[in-house]
Amino acid sequence: MGLLHDDFWRHSLRECDLIICEALARQKSELLTKRILNQELAVLVSYAFSDPAKMPDFTKEVIDKQISEKESAIRLRSLFVGWSAKSKG
Secondary structure (H helix, E strand, C coil): CCCCHHHHCCCCHHHHHHHHHHHHHHHHHHHHHHHHHHHHHHHHHHHHHHCHHHCCCCCCCCCCCCCCHHHHHHHHHHHHHHHHHHHHC
């Protein structure tokens, strides 16, 4: 996850939980993306071998409503900044 051992002790349990949950969510998202790509590839290969004339067009862009990794990192950072400001009072 990219967290050094010394940095671990500087975070609260809630912050560590958020970091771990975010890393797991990112891994699940990457796995889902890979599964979708493999499924699309399998469909294209099946059409290529059996009936190339009916091959669907996967080049059209699909709008994804999931949060990007960059936006997720920005949200997590803003949460930490807010907590820091709140604790300093």
